[in-house]
Each structure stands twice: as structure tokens, then as C-alpha cells.
Amino acid sequence: KKLSSNEVRQLFLDFFESKGHKVEPSASLVPFEDPTLLWINSGVATLKKYFDGSVIPENPRITNAQKSIRTNDIENVGKTARHHTLFEMLGNFSIGEYFKEEAIEWAWEFLTEDKWLGLDPEKLYVTVYPEDTEAKKIWKEKIGLTDDHIVDVADNFWDIGAGPSGPDSEIFYDRGEAFNDLAENDPENYPGGENERWLEIWNLVFSEFNHKPDGTYEPLPNKNIDTGMGLERVVSILQDAPTNFETDLFMPIIKKVETLSETKKYGKNPTDDISFKVIADHVRAVSFAIGDGALPSNEGRGYVLRRLLRRAVMHGKKLGIDEAFMYKLVPIVGSIMDSFYPEILEQEDFIIKVIKNEEERFHETINDGLTILNERITELKEKGETSIAGSDIFKLYDTYGFPVELTEEYAQDEGFNVDHEGFEKEMTAQRDRARAARSGEKSMGVQTKLFSDLKEDSIFVGYDKTTEMGTLE
Ligand code: ATP
Numbered sequence: 230k231k232l233s234s235n236e237v238r239q240l241f242l243d244f245f246e247s248k249g250h251k252v253e254p255s256a257s258l259v260p261f262e263d264p265t266l267l268w269i270n271s272g273v274a275t276l277k278k279y280f281d282g283s284v285i286p287e288n289p290r291i292t293n294a295q296k297s298i299r300t301n302d303i304e305n306v307g308k309t310a311r312h313h314t315l316f317e318m319l320g321n322f323s324i325g326e327y328f329k330e331e332a333i334e335w336a337w338e339f340l341t342e343d344k345w346l347g348l349d350p351e352k353l354y355v356t357v358y359p360e361d362t363e364a365k366k367i368w369k370e371k372i373g374l375t376d377d378h379i380v381d382v383a384d385n386f387w388d389i390g391a392g393p394s395g396p397d398s399e400i401f402y403d404r405g406e407a408f409n410d411l412a413e414n415d416p417e418n419y420p421g422g423e424n425e426r427w428l429e430i431w432n433l434v435f436s437e438f439n440h441k442p443d444g445t446y447e448p449l450p451n452k453n454i455d456t457g458m459g460l461e462r463v464v465s466i467l468q469d470a471p472t473n474f475e476t477d478l479f480m481p482i483i484k485k486v487e488t489l490s491e492t493k494k495y496g497k498n499p500t501d502d503i504s505f506k507v508i509a510d511h512v513r514a515v516s517f518a519i520g521d522g523a524l525p526s527n528e529g530r531g532y533v534l535r536r537l538l539r540r541a542v543m544h545g546k547k548l549g550i551d552e553a554f555m556y557k558l559v560p561i562v563g564s565i566m567d568s569f570y571p572e573i574l575e576q577e578d579f580i581i582k583v584i585k586n587e588e589e590r591f592h593e594t595i596n597d598g599l600t601i602l603n604e605r606i607t608e609l610k611e612k613g614e615t616s617i618a619g620s621d622i623f624k625l626y627d628t629y630g631f632p633v634e635l636t637e638e639y640a641q642d643e644g645f646n647v648d649h650e651g652f653e654k655e656m657t658a659q660r661d662r663a664r665a666a667r668s669g670e671k672s673m674g675v676q677t678k679l680f681s682d683l684k685e686d687s688i689f690v691g692y693d694k695t696t697e698m699g700t701l702e
Pocket residue numbers: 299302311312313314315316318423429430431432457458459460461462
């Protein structure tokens with residue numbers, strides 16, 4: 230069945246509405262009154278107030294399509310078929326009302342009935358938490374899955390830190406033998422492993438516990454259902470796309486990037502394709518985040534935006550685009566998403582202005598940095614060297630604000646080994662100097678907290694001079 234992304238999103242909401250759910254709008258990516266999260270990263274993240282009992286919903290059945298940002302997947306973007314920084318999570322929720330049986334039956338009905346998505350049941354596999362015999366029984370007896378379609382997975386336990394948690398059951402789609410070459414040698418190449426062949430599409434969480442801030446778990450008075458299905462992934466299946474990017478959600482953006490690049494075409498060379506994908510991904514995240522009130526800066530959310538934009542700009546360079554261009558993609562993002570997310574076109578001028586300004590500023594420093602890196606590379610090549618020193622990488626980072634992993638990526642593309650350890654050593658030394666210089670200054674409070682979230686993403690380690698990790702002049 231061939232469906233557009235807009236149709237899939239709408240079908241999902243219609244389906245759950247027909248099962249008595251209230252359709253909630255997609256909430257802002259910037260968490261509201263929730264200091265534990267940098268970004269809304271799932272459908273349930275905006276509904277915590279219902280799950281922890283602090284607010285009682287009018288209707289205990291809720292459904293939504295929630296824009297979400299996950300920085301932990303940044304390094305996967307463009308490399309896997311299925312990861313984005315901004316993606317949409319389609320979810321249905323039960324606040325202390327229906328539980329496992331309905332959640333499983335409805336998920337199955339939506340995926341397999343012709344009236345809805347009409348996927349081939351033979352291609353669907355599920356994972357369950359080994360101790361969750363209840364879920365396993367439902368899959369077997371109510372749905373009729375055979376044992377070879379049900380896989381025990383020990384870490385099927387959903388936990389987002391503070392808040393609701395519990396065992397989960399995930400649904401996978403087997404994209405078939407054709408994808409085995411991509412999945413080859415992958416330790417996860419089995420049903421329930423996650424890779425390019427066995428595509429994880431939907432997570433059904435049976436939340437039975439409250440994870441308290443002190444780290445302990447207490448049973449919830451009412452058991453909840455929280456599910457999340459990745460729209461882009463389901464659309465890739467329905468549109469027979471080899472990756473999420475060859476769908477109506479991304480291709481118009483990629484086509485526009487092709488025209489801006491002039492020399493490069495999508496689908497000709499795997500390295501270029503990564504650049505196209507990263508750009509198409511990041512421009513969505515940045516446009517939506519700015520639309521929701523975040524602005525590029527040196528800390529917290531703004532820092533994420535700055536990093537995403539700079540990363541996209543570097544990939545643009547690889548495609549031969551040497552001037553600000555990301556802002557030109559905003560109208561396309563806006564028109565793709567307009568039927569459900571009018572906020573992009575509504576704020577188009579503002580979003581364009583912010584992105585353009587940020588891009589132009591970055592171009593000024595980038596050109597200086599690239600010249601130096603290229604000189605260094607030429608010099609090293611002449612000497613017959615095959616690796617680039619940590620101190621070189623550090624210098625670019627420190628003096629030109631060059632994102633570390635981009636320097637490394639660039640050097641690797643030029644055939645160099647990269648002394649990442651050496652770079653880390655320089656970083657540590659600099660951190661120590663910064664700490665010494667700072668001792669006695671006032672506590673950095675919330676900033677430090679926000680930054681400690683970022684630190685978990687290795688991609689964000691270090692970089693900006695004015696942040697916790699960098700030097701303070
Ligand atoms: P993965 O293992 O593929 O990283 P996940 O297990 O981290 O996904 P969940 O937290 O279970 O993801 O989220 C529910 C669903 O949201 C996933 O089954 C997937 O369809 C979708 N999803 C999660 N992360 C991403 C992402 N970075 N990009 C696109 N879709 C995603």
C-alpha cells in the first residue's frame with residue numbers, strides 16, 4: 230500500500246481516535262516546566278504530568294504525533310537508514326486505563342489491517358522483556374504469532390530517568406534478504422536485533438513503575454501504556470524506500486540541495502549521500518527548534534543548534550556549496566510539513582533570518598580554519614606522514630572553533646589516521662587550566678546541568694570557548 234507521510238500520520242491519529250483517544254497537538258520541542266530534559270525526545274515526554282498523576286486528563290486515552298529531537302543519535306544520522314535528530318513519534322497512551330492487551334491488539338490491527346497500513350504480518354517480529362510472560366502470552370495467543378516471531382530481549386525495559394518506566398515490547402519489520410549486505414557482519418543481524426534489515430518501528434511500553442528522582446522505583450497506582458512509532462521509518466516501508474531519506478519527507482529537500490550543489494547528485498556516491506542526508510536531517514531539526522523558540526548560542530539548546538548548523542555547513546562544503554545555503558531549504562521543510570505543522574511556514578521569515586545569520590558568521594571562521602587544515606595536510610603528505618596529531622586537531626578546535634569530529638572526518642577522508650587520544654589529552658590539559666582559572670568563580674548552576682546533558686553525546690565534547698568544557702580566557 231502506497232501512502233504519503235501525511236496520510237500515515239493522519240491514519241494513525243484517526244485509528245486511535247476511533248478507539249476513543251483524544252488527539253493532542255504536537256507540543257513544543259522546548260520542554261515546558263521540565264528541567265530534566267533538554268529537548269522533547271518522545272511522545273510521552275510531553276505527557277509526564279498525566280503519567281505521574283500531577284494532572285488528571287479529561288480523557289485517559291490520548292494519541293499524538295510528537296516532533297522529537299534526540300541528540301544521542303546525531304552520529305548515526307546519514308550513516309544508518311533510520312536515525313534522525315528530529316523525527317516524529319506517533320503514540321497512543323493510556324493513563325491508568327487500558328493495558329497490555331489493548332495496546333498490543335491495536336498496534337497489530339493498525340499495522341496489518343488493509344483499512345490501515347496493511348503490512349504483511351509475516352514480516353513483523355516482536356521483542357519482549359524475558360520476565361514479561363504476560364506480553365508474550367498476548368502475542369502468542371491473542372495475535373497468533375509463532376515462536377520464531379517473538380524474541381526475548383533483556384534490556385527491553387523503558388526508563389527515561391525520572392518518571393514512568395516498565396517493560397516494553399518492540400515491533401520490528403523485516404526488510405528482507407536484500408538488506409542483508411548492509412546488515413552483514415552486524416552482531417545484531419537477527420530478528421529483534423536492530424539494524425538495517427530488522428527495522429525497529431514501534432515501541433510499546435507497559436509502564437508500571439515510577440522512577441523516583443532518588444533512583445528508586447515504586448509501583449504506579451495505575452498502570453499506563455505509552456507507545457512510540459517512528460513515522461519516518463514506517464513511511465520508508467510503505468514507500469518502498471531503501472532508507473528513511475528516499476521518502477516524501479526528505480527527498481524534496483535533497484533535490485533542492487542537489488540544485489544548490491550543481492556538481493553533486495544524490496545516489497551516486499555513498500560519501501556524498503551521507504552529506505545530503507545530514508543536511509536534509511539537520512535543516513529540519515534546526516527549523517523546528519527555532520520555530521519553537523530556541524536560538525543558536527553557546528549553551529544548552531542553543532549550543533545544539535549551533536553544532537547542528539555548523540555540521541550541516543561542513544557537509545555542504547563537501548558537496549561544493551561554499552556559501553550560506555541552509556536557510557534556502559526552510560521553505561521546503563515548511564511546505565512538506567505544513568499540513569500538520571503550520572508553524573514553520575508561519576515563521577518562515579524569522580527562521581530564515583536566524584539560520585542565514587548564523588551560517589554567515591560561521592563561514593567567516595571556517596574558511597580560515599580550512600585553509601590551515603589543508604596546508605597542514607599538504608605538509609604532512611609531502612613528508613609521507615599518514616596520521617594527524619592530536620595537537621593539530623586541538624589547535625583548529627581551539628583557535629577556529631572547528632568541530633572536532635569534523636576535523637577528524639575531514640582528515641580521515643584525506644586518508645589520514647587521527648590521533649584522537651592525543652586530542653583528548655590536550656583537552657584534558659586545557660580543562661585543568663580552565664578549572665584552575667575559574668576556581669573561586671560562582672557556580673555555573675543550570676548551565677552546568679544543561680551542559681552535563683550534552684556531555685553524554687561524545688560529538689559535543691568540547692568546542693566552544695565559553696562553555697564549561699572549553700577554556701575561559
Ligand atoms: P533505535 O534503537 O533505532 O535507536 P530506540 O529504541 O532508541 O530506537 P525508542 O526510544 O524505542 O527508540 O523510540 C520509539 C520509536 O521511535 C522507535 O521504535 C523508532 O521507530 C523511533 N525512533 C527512535 N529514535 C529515532 C531516531 N533517532 N530517528 C528516527 N526514529 C527514531
